Amino acid sequence: xxxxxxxxxxxxxxxxxxxxxxxxxxxxxxxxxxxxxxxxxxxxxxxxxxxxxxxxxxxxxxxxxxxxxxxxxxxxxxxxxxxxxxxxxxxxxxxxxxxxxxxxxxxxxxx
Amino acid sequence: xxxxxxxxxxxxxxxxxxxxxxxxxxxxxxxxxxxxxxxxxxxxxxxxxxxxxxxxxxxxxxxxxxxxxxxxxxxxxxxxxxxxxxxxxxxxxxxxxxxxxxxxxxxxxxxxxxxxxxxxxx
Numbered sequence: 366x367x368x369x370x371x372x373x374x375x376x377x378x379x380x381x382x383x384x385x386x387x388x389x390x391x392x393x394x395x396x397x398x399x400x401x402x403x404x405x406x407x408x409x410x411x412x413x414x415x416x417x418x419x420x421x422x423x424x425x426x427x428x429x430x431x432x433x434x435x436x437x438x439x440x441x442x443x444x445x446x447x448x449x450x451x452x453x454x455x456x457x458x459x460x461x462x463x464x465x466x467x468x469x470x471x472x473x474x475x476x
Numbered sequence: 477x478x479x480x481x482x483x484x485x486x487x488x489x490x491x492x493x494x495x496x497x498x499x500x501x502x503x504x505x506x507x508x509x510x511x512x513x514x515x516x517x518x519x520x521x522x523x524x525x526x527x528x529x530x531x532x533x534x535x536x537x538x539x540x541x542x543x544x545x546x547x548x549x550x551x552x553x554x555x556x557x558x559x560x561x562x563x564x565x566x567x568x569x570x571x572x573x574x575x576x577x578x579x580x581x582x583x584x585x586x587x588x589x590x591x592x593x594x595x596x597x598x
Contacts, residue, residue: 404584406521413571413588414521420581457521461584464535465511465523 367391367460371468379476384445386471388458393438395462402461405434405443408470409454417456418443450475478502478587480572485592492562496592498555498572506530506550509575511585512557514568514594524570525557539565562596569593 368391405418418434458468484496512524525546545558569591576583
C-alpha cells in the first residue's frame with residue numbers, strides 16, 4: 366500500500382497570508398505513462414470533498430488561481446497564495462497510482 | 477448539473493447487510509467509472525471500491541474485500557454497494573464519486589454525493 370503523509374495536520378492563517386501544505390508518499394507517484402497521479406481535495410465544513418488540483422498541478426474547473434500544486438516523485442505541496450475565509454476546511458492529498466489512498470488531512474482555520 | 481444522490485444507509489447490527497444506492501443525474505452514468513469512498517467520523521477518507529464504466533472491472537479495498545460488492549445499472553443511472561457482514565469498523569459516511577477523463581487527464585473524484593450514513597451498532 367502507498368501511505369500518504371500530510372504536514373502540518375492543522376494550521377491557522379490570517380486572511381491575506383499564504384499557506385502551504387506538504388504531502389509525502391511512501392513511493393513514487395510517477396506512473397509508467399509518464400504522468401504523476403497526485404490530487405488535492407478540500408472538504409469544507411458540512412460538505413463533501415471537492416476536487417481542487419489534479420495530476421499534481423492542474424486546477425479543476427472553477428478553482429481560484431490562488432491555489433497551486435507542485436511537486437514530483439514522492440514530495441508534493443499545495444499552496445494558497447492569499448488565504449480567504451472561504452478556504453477553511455480540511456485539505457486532503459490523494460494518490461491513484463496503486464489503488465487510491467488519502468492523506469490524513471490538514472485542517473485550515475482562519476485567525 | 478452533475479448530481480449524485482446516495483441512499484440506503486441506516487443503523488444496523490453487526491453481521492447484518494445493507495444495499496447502498498447512488499443515483500446519478502445531469503450526466504450519462506454509463507460513460508464513467510464510479511467509486512465508493514467512505515469517511516469514518518473524525519478520520520481520513522478511505523477508498524472502498526471502483527467499477528469500470530461497463531461493469532466489467534471491479535476492485536476493492538482489502539478492508540472490505542469479500543464482504544462488499546459494487547455494481548451498477550446503467551439503464552437506471554444508478555450505482556450500488558452491497559455491504560454484508562458489517563462490523564463496527566464499517567460505521568462511516570459512504571460517498572459515491574465519479575471518475576472522468578477529460579482531454580487525456582484523469583479527474584479522479586471530480587464530483588461527489590453528499591453521502592449516506594451507515595451506523596453499525598449492537
